[in-house]
Amino acid sequence: MKILVVGAGMYVTGRHGTGEGTILASLAQASKDIQIEGVDIIARNPANSHLVEEAKDRINRRIGSDLKARYHAISSTADYLAQNPNYDAAIIVVPDHRHYEIGKAVLDNNIHCLMVKPLTPASAEAADLIKIQQKRGLYAAVEFHKRFDESNRMVKRLISDGAVGDVRYFVINYSQRIMIPLDVFREWSAKTNIFQYLGVHYVDLVYFLTGARPERVMAIGTSGVLDALGIPTCDSVHAVIQWRGGAGGDHPFITVMNIGWIDPRCTSALSDQKFTLTGSAGRMEVDQKNRGIELVKDGIGIQQVNPYFSDYLPTIDGGMEFQGYGYKSVRGFLDDVQALQAGRIRLSELDVTRPSFRQGLISTEVVEAVNISILQSSRWVDINDLS
Ligand SMILES: NC(=O)c1ccc[n+]([C@@H]2O[C@H](COP(=O)([O-])OP(=O)(O)OC[C@H]3O[C@@H](n4cnc5c(N)ncnc54)[C@H](O)[C@@H]3O)[C@@H](O)[C@H]2O)c1
Known part of the structure; x- marks a missing residue:
C-alpha cells in the first residue's frame, strides 16, 4: 500500500511530552505484517522534516520495523x-x-480516507464529503478510536444484554490539561472549542453504544482563563443532548456532557474521563482515566498510566510492539481498504458497520448544534433544523 498522511503534528509524531503520537507508530506496527511500500507525510512547515525523520527512526528502532x-x-x-x-x-x-x-482534495483524487475527528465542524461540509465519497465509490471513515476500547465494547455488550434496562441518562465528564490549548494547539485552539475537539468523541460513543439518534441540543460555555491568556475560546462547554431510539426504548434519553481543557499541568493524566450511565434497571460507572496503573516519580508526581490507548507494549517473547485501541483503529482502516480493493467486502457493508463518514455526520450535527446554542444564549437547537 502507498499511504499519504496529511499533517505532521502531535497526533502523528507526538509533541510536548505527550508520548509517541498514534499515526506514524501505528503505520510502523502495521508495516510489520501488511505490505506498506511507503508513507508520504505532507504539511506546511519545513521544520517538521527532522521531527518526522527522528520519529520514524526512533519508532523503527523500538519495534524492529x-x-x-x-x-x-x-x-x-x-x-x-x-x-x-x-x-x-x-x-x-x-x-x-x-x-x-x-x-475534499483527497476524495477528489480517488483516495480512500481516514479523517481524525471531528469529521468536520459543520454538517453541510460533512454532507458534501459524503456525496463525493459515495459518487466515487470510496471508503471514508472517521478515526473514532473509542469504539475499539475494550472497556467501551464491554459497556456496549452489557447495554445490549439488558444489564441496565432502557438507557435513561449518561453523565460524561471529560477534560484535558491546559497545555493542550496553550502549547500543543496554540496556533488553532481559538478556531475550535473543547466540545468540537474532545466532546465529539463521546457523542460518537453514545451513538455507537446505544444506536440512538440525537434529536436536540442545548449548550453553555464558561470562559475567562484562556481568554486572559490570549486565546479567545471557552474554558469548558456543558451540553445537554436528547436522544431517541435504540437502547433508549420508548422514551428519549439524555446525555449531560461537561467538557473542559483548563486542568492543571500537574494532573495525573493528560485526559480525565469518566462517565455514569443510568438505565431503567441498573447503573454503570466507567472510569477511563484510572485504568489501574499508578506511577509515582520524582519530578513528575503521580501519573495514571493508560496501557490500552496507544503505546509500546513488550511482547511475551521479548520483543516490542505498538498497540492499543488507537492502533486498532488505524489498522482496522488499512485492513478495510485492502479488503475493499481485493473485493472481500462491499462499500455498503463498511458504510453501516464502521465509523464511516455517514455515521460521522451524526456527531458533526451535534457539534454544529452545540456551537449554535452557545452563540444563541443556550437555546435548544433541533438537529432536524440544521441546514
Ligand atoms: N483522536 C484523537 O485522540 C486526537 C488527538 C489529537 C488530535 N486529534 C485531531 O487531529 C487533528 C490534528 O491534531 P494534532 O494534534 O496533530 O495537531 P497539531 O497542531 O499538532 O498538528 C497539525 C498539523 O497539521 C498541519 N497543517 C495545518 N494546516 C495544514 C494544511 N492546510 N495543509 C496541510 N497540513 C496542515 C500542521 O503543519 C501540523 O503539522 C485535529 O483535528 C485534532 O482534533 C485527534
Missing part, C-alpha cells in the same frame, strides 16, 4: 495531489477547520 516514511513541505494539499495522485489511502490529521478542504 522498517517503515519508509518521507516528509514533504507543501503549500497546498490539492496542488500536491495534482502532481502526486497515486495513493491507496490517506490519513488526514490537520486542525478541525481544515478537515473539509483537505478531505
Whole structure:
C-alpha cells in the first residue's frame, strides 16, 4: 500500500511530552505484517522534516520495523495531489477547520480516507464529503478510536444484554490539561472549542453504544482563563443532548456532557474521563482515566498510566510492539481498504458497520448544534433544523 498522511503534528509524531503520537507508530506496527511500500507525510512547515525523520527512526528502532516514511513541505494539499495522485489511502490529521478542504482534495483524487475527528465542524461540509465519497465509490471513515476500547465494547455488550434496562441518562465528564490549548494547539485552539475537539468523541460513543439518534441540543460555555491568556475560546462547554431510539426504548434519553481543557499541568493524566450511565434497571460507572496503573516519580508526581490507548507494549517473547485501541483503529482502516480493493467486502457493508463518514455526520450535527446554542444564549437547537 502507498499511504499519504496529511499533517505532521502531535497526533502523528507526538509533541510536548505527550508520548509517541498514534499515526506514524501505528503505520510502523502495521508495516510489520501488511505490505506498506511507503508513507508520504505532507504539511506546511519545513521544520517538521527532522521531527518526522527522528520519529520514524526512533519508532523503527523500538519495534524492529522498517517503515519508509518521507516528509514533504507543501503549500497546498490539492496542488500536491495534482502532481502526486497515486495513493491507496490517506490519513488526514490537520486542525478541525481544515478537515473539509483537505478531505475534499483527497476524495477528489480517488483516495480512500481516514479523517481524525471531528469529521468536520459543520454538517453541510460533512454532507458534501459524503456525496463525493459515495459518487466515487470510496471508503471514508472517521478515526473514532473509542469504539475499539475494550472497556467501551464491554459497556456496549452489557447495554445490549439488558444489564441496565432502557438507557435513561449518561453523565460524561471529560477534560484535558491546559497545555493542550496553550502549547500543543496554540496556533488553532481559538478556531475550535473543547466540545468540537474532545466532546465529539463521546457523542460518537453514545451513538455507537446505544444506536440512538440525537434529536436536540442545548449548550453553555464558561470562559475567562484562556481568554486572559490570549486565546479567545471557552474554558469548558456543558451540553445537554436528547436522544431517541435504540437502547433508549420508548422514551428519549439524555446525555449531560461537561467538557473542559483548563486542568492543571500537574494532573495525573493528560485526559480525565469518566462517565455514569443510568438505565431503567441498573447503573454503570466507567472510569477511563484510572485504568489501574499508578506511577509515582520524582519530578513528575503521580501519573495514571493508560496501557490500552496507544503505546509500546513488550511482547511475551521479548520483543516490542505498538498497540492499543488507537492502533486498532488505524489498522482496522488499512485492513478495510485492502479488503475493499481485493473485493472481500462491499462499500455498503463498511458504510453501516464502521465509523464511516455517514455515521460521522451524526456527531458533526451535534457539534454544529452545540456551537449554535452557545452563540444563541443556550437555546435548544433541533438537529432536524440544521441546514
Ligand atoms: N483522536 C484523537 O485522540 C486526537 C488527538 C489529537 C488530535 N486529534 C485531531 O487531529 C487533528 C490534528 O491534531 P494534532 O494534534 O496533530 O495537531 P497539531 O497542531 O499538532 O498538528 C497539525 C498539523 O497539521 C498541519 N497543517 C495545518 N494546516 C495544514 C494544511 N492546510 N495543509 C496541510 N497540513 C496542515 C500542521 O503543519 C501540523 O503539522 C485535529 O483535528 C485534532 O482534533 C485527534
